[in-house]
Amino acid sequence: MSSNTSWQDLAKAKKLRQQEAIPPAWKLASPPEYGALDVRTFPESPQCGLLTSREIEITNTTDVDALLSNLATAKWSSEEVTRAFYKRAIIAHQLVNCLTEIFVDRAIERAKELDKYLKETGKPYGPLHGLPISLKDQVRIKGLEATIGHTSWVGKYSEDDAVLTKVLYSCGAVPFVMTNVPQTLMWPETYNLIFGRTLNPANRTLTSGGSSGGEGALIAMKGSPLGVGSDIGGSIRYPSTFNGLYGFRPSSCRIPYSGAVNTLEGLDTAPSVLGPLSNSLSGVKAFLKAVIQSEPWVLDPLAIRKKWDEDAYRLADHGNGKQLCFGIMADDGNVIPHPPIQRALKVVEAALVAAGHKVVPWTPHKHQELYDNVAKIWMAAAAEDINAVLSPTGEPRLTTMAPEGSAGVADVGVTYARTLSAYELWQIQKARTGLREEYLAVWRDSVKYTGTGRPVDAIIAPVAPHAACPHGKTPISTYTAVWNSLNYACCAFPVTSVDPVQDRAQPRSEFLGEKDRRNWELYSPETFKNAPVGLQVVGQMLEEEAVLAMTEIVDEALRAYKTVTKAKL
Known part of the structure; x- marks a missing residue:
């Protein structure tokens, strides 16, 4: 870049190139009014008018297994499926600002090659044959930029694909867009100084979550059937839950990360992980199974050599799934969840009992200590790392995700402290090992009260003590980051949405602390109108197959419960 080029000029030029990449025929002639909150079905409306009935049918097929079947049998060509999702993705972008890289011709050419x-040959190219997949703007694609919202990385074109991109190509997928993130990635919302803010499709006054917020918003708009996000403290699970999706946070090194750009690179003791987001659990499974079966450890030196375990998926270590015992965590001991989240927990508990499973209360063990510990690890040299990235252009580090002039901005919970010495960091990591040993012992001791002869099979917990918040008011909580600290596998799943009748504000006079009080003050049903509500299934380290299977059981129990009771979910 020229020494005279300002960060503002770089951002403006990049945004202009993005807009020029949108086919003119796909631009909205009559977008919805600014005050229109829920825009999820707008792409199908006569006002939009850009999608054919065939394209609507394709993009409304949220079951990824059904999509893959239609692609493998040539009922639908990869070219028409990719084009349909691309058009809907571009429409979504014009409504909620979810994309970064747009490369239509390249993706369509790839789809044509797969059709050929x-x-x-008469057979699909791989287990993801012809499927369009969106990538968070850090999973490199050769020849494209991956800026993660930094102006100093504008113009740095990737010289190679990330390992995961290579794996997806080898599985027959069609990477077709890259999606928006917050500056530095270390936020539960999505806003940066290049691409701007991503909005929640269910209510555009609310956040789409972060840092995989572009993925969450895009998939909620049905602009992608399956996407890749990353999670260092909740960055897959926040956007999944806030947008009514399924999202999987695997244990570190199960999914290859090599070749992706990142913040805090070199922080190997509390790493970010890559994982899938989708409108269907079949999408989550298709991704995990395809990527793991590709043996990514051949390409990524940090990927664990652990093949897909079908016995684990069949829950061989969990009574074969016939009668599971779930620990239900009502709160984390620090912040009481809002009424919709409390209702979701009760509904899931009732559904599991009706399906013949057991539930027991789960008492959180030192969750605040676990969170504080991992936050210190994240921040050990974060200021130095981030300043090194921002300084070449003079781009300012964002200190809030709130729109300019907003009042009542929440504390996001991270503090950029001085850089720690190696010895200081070692002591923090040593303390975390002790906390992990304690938590494992607590989990192991639950065998005393489950009645199954096993410890609890999994924990069901909130993802956050609230649904998607207004912009600038999303605090980082222990509800996600604690499981990162323990390196446990987690799967977020949708349950319901905020209901002003069922989810009235609850009067309270006593609080667990200041964070609890602020969270309570934030809630009103009108503020969170239409907001999706979800929870997460938590298993132990490297239990990806079992956690996926148990989430399928929970999801099926919820569907059956809704059918039998006609409960409004």
Whole structure:
């Protein structure tokens, strides 16, 4: 870059190139009014008018297994599926600002190659044959930029694909867009000084979550059937839950990360992980199984050599799934969840009992200590790392996600302290090992009260003590980061949405602390109108297959409960 180029000029030029990449025929002639909150079905409306009935049918097929079947049998070509999702993604972008990289011709050409292969060989190219997949703006694609919202990385074109991109290509997928993130990635919201703010499709006054907020918003708009996010403290699970999706946070090194750009690179003791977001659990499974079966450890030196375990997926270590015992965590001991989250927990508990499973209360063990510990690890040299990235252009480090002039901005919970010495960091990591040993012992001791002869099979907990918040008011809580600290596998799943009748504000006079009081003050049903509500299933380290299977059981129990009771979920 020229020494005379300002960060503002770089941001403006990049944004202009992005807009020029949108096909003119896909631009909205009559977008919804600014005050229109819920825009999820706008792409199908006559006012939009850009999608054909065939394209609406394709993009409304949220079951990824069904999509893959239609692609593998040539009922639908990869070209038409990719084009349909691309058009809907561009429409979504114009409504909620979810994309960064747009490369239509390249993706369509890839889809044509896959169609040709299927026609010539009579078989699909791989387990993800022809499926469009969106990538968070840090999973490199050769020849494209991955700025993660930093102006100093504008113009730095990737010289190679990330390992995960290579794996997805080898599985037959069609990477077709990259999605928006917050500056530095270390936020539970999505806003940066290049691409701006991503909005929640269910209510555009609310956040889409972060740091995989572009993925969450895009998939909620059905602009992608399956996407890749990353999670260092909740960055897959926040956007999944805030947008009514399924999202999986695997234990570190199960999914390859090599070649992706990142914040806090070199922080190997509390690393970010890559994982899937989708409108269907079949999408989550398709991604995990395909990527793990590709043996990514051949390409990524940090990827664990652990093959897909079908016995674990069949819950061989969990009574074969016939009668599971779930620990239900009502709160984390620090902040009481809002009424919609409390209702979701009760509904899931009732559904599991009706399906013949057991539930027991789960008492959180030192969650605040676990959170404080991992936050110190994150911040050990964060200021130095982030300043090194921002300084070449003079781009300011964001200190809030709130719109300019907003009042009542929440404390996001991270503090950029002085850089710690190696010895100081070692002591923090040593303390975390002790906390992990304690937590494992507590989990192991639960065998005394489950009645199954096993400890609890999994924990069901909130993802956050609130649904998607107004912009600038999303604090980082222990509800997600504690499981990162323990390196446990987690799967977020949707349950319901905020209901002003069922979820009235609850009067309270006593609080667990200042954070609890602020969270209570934030809530009103009108503020959170339409907001999706979800929870997470938590298993132990490297239990990806079992956690996926148990989430499928929970999801099925919820569907059956809704059908039998006609409960409004």
